[in-house]
Amino acid sequence: MSLAFFTRTKTGEIQSRIASDIGSLQGTVTNTISSLVSGVTTVLATVSAMFFLDWRLTCVSLVMLPMLVWVSRRVGRTRRKFSGQRQEQLADMSSTLQESLSVSGFLLGRTLGRSQVLTDEFSAQSNRLVDLMVKSAMAGRWRAWTVQVVLSAMPVAVYWVAGFTSRHGVFLSIGTLVAFTTLQQTLVGPAMSLLQLSISVQSDLALFARVLEYLDLPIDVAEPAEPQPLPHPRGDVTFEGVCFSYEGTAAPTLRDINLSIPAGSSLAVIGETGSGKTTLGYLIPRLYDVDDGRVTIDGIDVRDLSFDTLTDVVGVVSQESYLIHATIADNLRLAKPDATDDELVEVTKAAQIHHRITALPEGYETLVGERGYRFSGGERQRLAIARTMLRNPPVLILDEATSALDTQTEAAVQAALDQLVQGRTTITIAHRLSTIRHADEIIVLKDGTIAERGSHAELLALDGEYTAMLARTEQQQAGAAAA
Numbered sequence: 001m002s003l004a005f006f007t008r009t010k011t012g013e014i015q016s017r018i019a020s021d022i023g024s025l026q027g028t029v030t031n032t033i034s035s036l037v038s039g040v041t042t043v044l045a046t047v048s049a050m051f052f053l054d055w056r057l058t059c060v061s062l063v064m065l066p067m068l069v070w071v072s073r074r075v076g077r078t079r080r081k082f083s084g085q086r087q088e089q090l091a092d093m094s095s096t097l098q099e100s101l102s103v104s105g106f107l108l109g110r111t112l113g114r115s116q117v118l119t120d121e122f123s124a125q126s127n128r129l130v131d132l133m134v135k136s137a138m139a140g141r142w143r144a145w146t147v148q149v150v151l152s153a154m155p156v157a158v159y160w161v162a163g164f165t166s167r168h169g170v171f172l173s174i175g176t177l178v179a180f181t182t183l184q185q186t187l188v189g190p191a192m193s194l195l196q197l198s199i200s201v202q203s204d205l206a207l208f209a210r211v212l213e214y215l216d217l218p219i220d221v222a223e224p225a226e227p228q229p230l231p232h233p234r235g236d237v238t239f240e241g242v243c244f245s246y247e248g249t250a251a252p253t254l255r256d257i258n259l260s261i262p263a264g265s266s267l268a269v270i271g272e273t274g275s276g277k278t279t280l281g282y283l284i285p286r287l288y289d290v291d292d293g294r295v296t297i298d299g300i301d302v303r304d305l306s307f308d309t310l311t312d313v314v315g316v317v318s319q320e321s322y323l324i325h326a327t328i329a330d331n332l333r334l335a336k337p338d339a340t341d342d343e344l345v346e347v348t349k350a351a352q353i354h355h356r357i358t359a360l361p362e363g364y365e366t367l368v369g370e371r372g373y374r375f376s377g378g379e380r381q382r383l384a385i386a387r388t389m390l391r392n393p394p395v396l397i398l399d400e401a402t403s404a405l406d407t408q409t410e411a412a413v414q415a416a417l418d419q420l421v422q423g424r425t426t427i428t429i430a431h432r433l434s435t436i437r438h439a440d441e442i443i444v445l446k447d448g449t450i451a452e453r454g455s456h457a458e459l460l461a462l463d464g465e466y467t468a469m470l471a472r473t474e475q476q477q478a479g480a481a482a483a
């Protein structure tokens with residue numbers, strides 16, 4: 001699925017469908033065939049034997065059949081409704097757990113004083129779940145019971161019919177009668193288990209529906225069937241008349257963007273928050289598809305490249321560096337599983353983080369903790385930079401962190417970035433104007449369009465938006481210095 005899917009779907013919901021829905025289906029899937037075969041065989045054999053003994057009494061016994069079918073339909077339908085609701089409730093619960101029992105969730109809960117609210121919410125959800133489970137288990141209990149009682153009482157009907165007919169001259173030996181009712185009693189067990197089976201299959205249809213709903217989702221960013229090869233990527237990037245809007249937003253996020261970033265050159269993108277800078281960066285590794293126009297790498301539309309090629313060519317250091325719960329070395333090797341220890345040291349040295357890692361008691365084997373919370377923002381960012389260096393992509397997208405780093409960390413991160421960008425096509429999304437003076441081209445995004453473009457000197461000469469932004473930054477710096 002695309003990034004759009006993950007931005008609108010709760011992680012807990014996905015987890016629940018994979019773990020709980022599929023898990024619940026397991027019982028039915030594994031039991032159905034064996035129960036079906038054994039049940040049907042017993043029923044068929046017994047009914048044939050009964051027919052052989054006396055076909056008239058058999059017809060009397062089979063009057064039950066429509067009732068069985070009716071009951072299984074009714075109960076199955078009710079159970080299906082409840083099992084659908086139960087799985088929804090489970091998904092809600094796992095979303096709540098997943099959202100609140102993580103580092104960010106804990107911080108949010110604790111700092112906003114929501115512990116009690118969350119606890120209450122969890123209790124309420126658990127109670128609703130218990131309620132649904134009980135309802136679902138009890139649904140149709142009475143009907144199934146009635147069926148069982150009627151089935152068990154069938155000999156009464158048989159004795160009655162036999163007695164009644166013998167008075168009218170159709171005689172049945174006691175032996176046959178006993179053999180017949182004995183056969184009939186062996187039917188009760190398999191008939192009940194077939195009834196249960198049909199009820200559970202029907203209620204599991206709700207789970208199948210939930211799983212299939214995901215499997216049937218259209219893939220909005222699909223890999224091309226016949227991707228174009230790009231054996232020696234140079235890293236020319238162009239935007240040709242690109243328009244893009246997020247689903248459900250009225251105004252387009254990007255409008256008529258034309259850019260040409262030759263291999264090895266640098267583009268800096270600046271603009272107010274929400275002007276579409278990150279979005280522009282998303283379009284190159286094809287995290288979203290353009291609505292109009294095209295984005296190309298070395299003249300090939302990104303929609304014609306395989307995902308493997310795209311990930312090899314485009315490297316992204318994003319606003320938020322994500323580390324997985326593993327050791328530092330493992331996190332670095334995400335980018336290149338076969339990287340040697342020497343390679344790791346080389347990139348961490350370039351990213352100015354090697355000395356911090358070796359200062360740790362366990363060095364490269366230190367666990368980074370959930371989402372890397374063991375490290376500071378600046379350290380995490382430098383680890384992400386080192387990771388990207390390992391991949392060595394010809395095109396690089398740097399989305400600067402908005403969080404203000406202290407001057408020393410900022411200098412370290414900047415030094416790491418300077419190492420990283422050498423010889424690559426670089427698109428820097430900048431918040432700190434000080435870092436982009438030397439970019440080959442600077443564009444100022446405003447409301448999704450390019451308001452100004454040119455080099456630092458050209459934009460200064462223009463005396464427009466860029467100059468105003470620069471003046472504001474200098475004013476702030478002067479203010480900070482004075483304070």
Ligand SMILES: Nc1ncnc2c1ncn2[C@@H]1O[C@H](COP(=O)(O)OP(=O)(O)OP(=O)(O)O)[C@@H](O)[C@H]1O
Nearest residue numbers: 007246247249253272273274275276277278279280
């Ligand atoms: N998944 C999304 N669905 C709908 N709208 C979105 C989505 N992501 C971003 N937007 C909207 O698109 C606009 C551009 O967002 P974008 O993240 O590109 O801004 P930005 O220029 O990077 O801002 P910042 O400087 O704060 O990082 C914003 O108005 C934002 O609200």
Ligand SMILES: [Mg+2]
Nearest residue numbers: 277278319399
């Ligand atoms: Mg952004």
